[in-house]
Amino acid sequence: MRFLLLVTAVLSLAHLAFSAKSFCDISYSDETKGFVSLLNEEFNDVALNRNIWTVIQSDERLTYSFACGRDALCTNNNVYIEDGNLVFRTKKQERQSPTKDFLYTHTTGGVHTRDKFTIEPTPESITRICVRGKLPTGEIKEIDGAVVDTGKGLWPAYWTLASNARNTGKKVNDDLDSIGDDKRPVSFDYETSPIGNLNIPVPVDGYTSCNPDEGELDIMEHYDSRPSVETTFHYQLDLDKGNCKFPDNHGSVYTTVQNVTLNEYHEYGVEIGPDYISYYFDSKFQVKWIANSTTSKSGKVMNLNNTSPHYLYLNTAYGGPVSPYDDKYMPEEGFLHRIDHVKVVQYKPGNEKREDFVRDWLPGILVLSMAAIALVVAYLFSRKPQEEREPNREALINDSY
Numbered sequence: 001m002r003f004l005l006l007v008t009a010v011l012s013l014a015h016l017a018f019s020a021k022s023f024c025d026i027s028y029s030d031e032t033k034g035f036v037s038l039l040n041e042e043f044n045d046v047a048l049n050r051n052i053w054t055v056i057q058s059d060e061r062l063t064y065s066f067a068c069g070r071d072a073l074c075t076n077n078n079v080y081i082e083d084g085n086l087v088f089r090t091k092k093q094e095r096q097s098p099t100k101d102f103l104y105t106h107t108t109g110g111v112h113t114r115d116k117f118t119i120e121p122t123p124e125s126i127t128r129i130c131v132r133g134k135l136p137t138g139e140i141k142e143i144d145g146a147v148v149d150t151g152k153g154l155w156p157a158y159w160t161l162a163s164n165a166r167n168t169g170k171k172v173n174d175d176l177d178s179i180g181d182d183k184r185p186v187s188f189d190y191e192t193s194p195i196g197n198l199n200i201p202v203p204v205d206g207y208t209s210c211n212p213d214e215g216e217l218d219i220m221e222h223y224d225s226r227p228s229v230e231t232t233f234h235y236q237l238d239l240d241k242g243n244c245k246f247p248d249n250h251g252s253v254y255t256t257v258q259n260v261t262l263n264e265y266h267e268y269g270v271e272i273g274p275d276y277i278s279y280y281f282d283s284k285f286q287v288k289w290i291a292n293s294t295t296s297k298s299g300k301v302m303n304l305n306n307t308s309p310h311y312l313y314l315n316t317a318y319g320g321p322v323s324p325y326d327d328k329y330m331p332e333e334g335f336l337h338r339i340d341h342v343k344v345v346q347y348k349p350g351n352e353k354r355e356d357f358v359r360d361w362l363p364g365i366l367v368l369s370m371a372a373i374a375l376v377v378a379y380l381f382s383r384k385p386q387e388e389r390e391p392n393r394e395a396l397i398n399d400s401y
Contacts, residue, residue, distance in 0.1 A: 024130035024343035071319030078109030091334025110315025136335035151225035153325025220268035
């Protein structure tokens with residue numbers, strides 16, 4: 001019995017050593033042979049790595065980041081490291097708008113990697129982006145005879161935007177500047193913009209651009225306390241013309257992952273290939289969109305701009321065009337959004353030649369050596385002493401009389 005238990009423990013150890021914990025793990029299988037790590041953030045330091053991440057501090061009513069939501073102000077103190085997680089806090093907190101006469105009643109948090117870390121696909125590359133997090137959520141339950149969503153207004157998301165979005169040639173108003181770390185000039189007032197117009201031109205370097213038509217990858221979006229998440233790819237139909245015309249020239253494809261247990265950690269992943277985009281949930285394939293194919297939902301041809309450099313957004317927005325908030329049941333400490341890791345790996349032809357023996361094979365060899373030693377020890381301990389295994393001949397002779 002002891003031998004069997006030890007063998008089971010050894011096999012479990014070997015399985016853990018060789019099985020991928022993440023869709024973006026660089027394992028020893030042929031599937032990921034040639035992938036290299038571009039980003040591996042596990043947030044085990046005491047502070048956020050500012051060489052990679054910029055904390056969003058902006059007035060959403062005057063910017064197009066959609067990282068804060070219409071009804072919250074992004075602030076620095078709502079972004080922190082705790083227990084190996086990057087945490088965004090959304091709470092009731094009155095803060096005066098720094099740019100206009102408006103009093104916010106909520107604050108929230110988010111980060112991006114613009115100008116610090118860029119994902120650069122090529123026509124031959126395969127890029128994977130993985131974010132593992134525990135989303136902020138309330139509950140959908142009956143209170144006083146009515147069904148209530150206690151997380152109404154929450155809008156966490158993991159997404160990317162093109163970092164080299166081409167401009168339209170139209171100069172924006174230099175007097176309207178966003179604040180804090182987000183230095184992009186702004187071009188519109190959220191309050192007077194059409195509520196469904198998500199394709200408002202985004203200012204880049206003083207000119208309006210075509211984001212999200214340059215290609216926006218929504219790796220995960222969640223609304224309220226719904227037991228589902230969405231993945232979306234936004235694109236422009238005539239990218240070369242730089243025609244920012246919504247909604248005629250805008251296309252998007254999306255899918256919904258149902259029955260998500262929101263009070264647990266899950267990994268949300270995307271794979272960007274030469275002519276496709278695939279989405280994954282907890283390393284399980286969900287959907288694949290093929291470039292230049294006609295989507296069944298919109299009837300438009302998908303323009304996959306898979307060579308445009310992108311940067312990351314991680315955030316919790318609160319309120320906005322998708323789901324107006326209701327904070328009646330918001331906890332006093334607020335809602336917490338925890339992110340365990342962010343990983344980006346990429347395959348390019350030729351990476352196979354640069355594999356490192358120590359990194360790729362030595363850990364496995366050490367595990368197998370430990371397993372062999374454990375099996376030998378288990379075998380030795382399972383053997384009974386000789387006097388227990390062989391009967392006493394003299395006793396047997398005496399017992400025969």
